[in-house]
Amino acid sequence: MEELFRIENLSKSFGNKKVLQNINLKIFRGEIFAFMGPSGVGKTTMLRLLNLLETPTSGKLIFNGNDDAILQKNYVMRRMSMLFQRPATFNTSVFNNVAYGLVIRRVDKKTIEKKVIDALALVGLAGYEKQKALTLSGGEAQRMAFARAIVFKPDVLLLDEPTANLDPANVAKIEDIIRKIRSELGTTIIMASHNIYQVRRIADRVGILLNGELIEVNTKEQIFTHPNDARSYAFINGEFIY
Amino acid sequence: MGSVDFLVQGIIKAFELIFSLNPYIMSITGVSIRVSGTATILATLTAIPLAFAISFMQFRGKQALITLINTGLGLPSVFVGLFVFLMIVPIGPFGFLDMVYTQKAMILAQFILITPIITGISLAAIKAVPQSIIETVYTLGGNEKDVVIATLKEARFGIITAVLAGLGRGLAEVGAILIVGGNIARTGSVGGIGEGLSETRTLTTAITSETSKGDLSTSIALGIILISLVLSVNILANYFQRRD
Structure with a gap:
């Protein structure tokens, strides 16, 4: 190993x-x-x-x-990336939250869109892209935090x-x-x-x-x-x- | 004429002056917006970096600076007016700038009054951003610059509220600009009322002079414009506060 x-x-x-x-x-x-x-x-x-x-x-x-x-x-x-017990949520859309790690890595827009959609599908939040992240339930917010943490494949x-x-x-x-x-x-x-x-x-x-x-x-x-x-x-x- | 008639006629004439875009009234409104707007822009450009520096950097004199800002929040405007006047009066240390009774002097006085307000409220907005947001930025691979940008985004509604509060204070302020600006209008008369076009006369200082001259309808017209401007700014500030 x-x-x-x-x-x-x-x-x-x-x-x-x-x-x-x-x-x-x-x-x-x-x-x-x-x-x-x-x-x-x-x-x-x-x-x-x-x-x-x-x-x-x-x-x-x-x-x-x-x-x-x-x-x-x-x-x-x-x-690497880390998830806390209570995930912090940026005051913006679910899409922007998940895209964050890619944006700061200067990934191009098209790739960001594809990766965010894939990550949200993996955590069972497909279709939530435009929703305001602060309106998510506790479980959804935690799943969004997972998508945000893995979208750049740490x-x-x-x-x-x-x-x-x-x-x-x-x-x-x-x-x-x-x-x-x-x-x-x-x-x-x-x-x-x-x-x-x-x-x-x-x-x-x-x-x-x-x-x-x-x-x-x-x-x-x-x-x-x-x-x-x-x-x-x-x-x-x-x-x-x- | 009864007291109600006198008030009603004053208000009717005031609206006539506003809707006819009376040049005297409009020039005063223009000076008010120009002076307070410019002072607010300059104060914003100073206050926001200052608020971020205080929040994220360690430097000597930081506590003294915070005390100074807190003191500035309650600074009497006449004191600021007097201070600026003493600095720019021809025999003062900055007399060579030839700024007495100019819009530049009024902008400077309002800048001194507004900067602590925008800094103080922005500081509170930045401090309200949870530590977990900052740590999340780091855990997602961000650096110090990314943390500052993320904090700015998270505190954006609070910062906009701070700027609007500064603008509101500037528009409503009278003491400082009366001392350093001198409430000057050109000689002659435009639009059949008051004097010539405004040089350093603002809505607030004009209300004091028109009321003392007994031209109540002009005072009421200026008051309606002033209160509409301040109210609009406050409605906007309230809107952004609720979005926060």
């Missing part, structure tokens, strides 16, 4: 608070990797570090073989609790979209979730984060059937007290 991300001794502190400590991990091209753990253990910070929205306190981030991604911020950031898609605020029907739709993005576009997906059922449904490999430490990384099957760490077992079985 081709290595896409290599994280070496990565730590992040905010003031005196250590949020992540000595994270070491490899993420491979085309996989769905999930950071799992209870709220407040540093999952979102982990994704923000990978997206270079935050600078690590120490450690190294190697992306696509380029030594030290932080020094090549623009190159790296243009090859190598990596980072998802921070992508279904945390959605009803079960929309959760199922979003999970379908995540699978489609991986199978049709080959995008590497890295997600953060506290929802063990969702991780079990869609992830290939899982890393369990507890108190800023990555305590175990393994395949989904292994983590959910024979976890190596007693704390992983406790978390998966709802017995973890924090």
Whole structure:
């Protein structure tokens, strides 16, 4: 498997608070990797570090073989995109929202039109082009955010609790979209979730984060059937007290 | 003549003056729009970059600048008039510019009054753009320039409201332009009323002089035009506020 991300001794502190400590991990091209753990253990910070929205306190981030991604911020950031728990919506049409990543990459108008239509079809929002984005429901807005994030075909898609605020029907739709993005576009997906059922449904490999430490990384099957760490077992079985 | 008749006749004559496009009234309206319009354009060109610099850049004196802008929001116009007058009076530090009692001086005074208003309201509009919008721009591959453009687009209705608020303040302002402009009209008489065409006479300053002369129908006509202009600006501002 081709290595896409290599994280070496990565730590992040905010003031005196250590949020992540000595994270070491490899993420491979085309996989769905999930950071799992209870709220407040540093999952979102982990994704923000990978997206270079935050600078690590120490450690190294190697992306696509380029030594030290932080020094090549623009190159790296243009090859990934991130979705937040509550997607931000530009106050304009759905079309303009989805087209944004292509417009700033100076893609020609005709190509933009085709790619936006394809992306909206992939997320089940065909025909929504002219609608004002602020009038979309929560589930539709999240799907539009997916279309906006994948329209320029990033190598990596980072998802921070992508279904945390959605009803079960929309959760199922979003999970379908995540699978489609991986199978049709080959995008590497890295997600953060506290929802063990969702991780079990869609992830290939899982890393369990507890108190800023990555305590175990393994395949989904292994983590959910024979976890190596007693704390992983406790978390998966709802017995973890924090 | 009863008090109601006197008012009704004044209003009827005022409308006659407006609909006959009386040259005296029209020249005053023209000066008002030209002075306040130019001051608003210049203030906008200064205020919006200033609001963005304050929002996105770190520099020495930033807090002092914000305090200055906040003070400017409530600046008495007569004080600004006096200050500009002292600067441009022939024995003042900028006396060589020969600006006293000119439209340029009036534009300068209104620029000083309007700039803090447009800056202050624009700053509030920019601050209201959620941090998540800025982070989304970065996560989609944007750089600092893209963030500024996206913020400008998101804050557009608030910024338009700021510009219109500045224009409204300029049109309604009287103290500063009376001091630096001198409320001058040419000698002679046009259209059978008032004096000659306006040099530095605006709707507000003309109302004060016509009322003191007792020409109430001319004052009412000027008042109707002034209130229509200010009301139109406010209706527009309200429209953009609701769209925000």
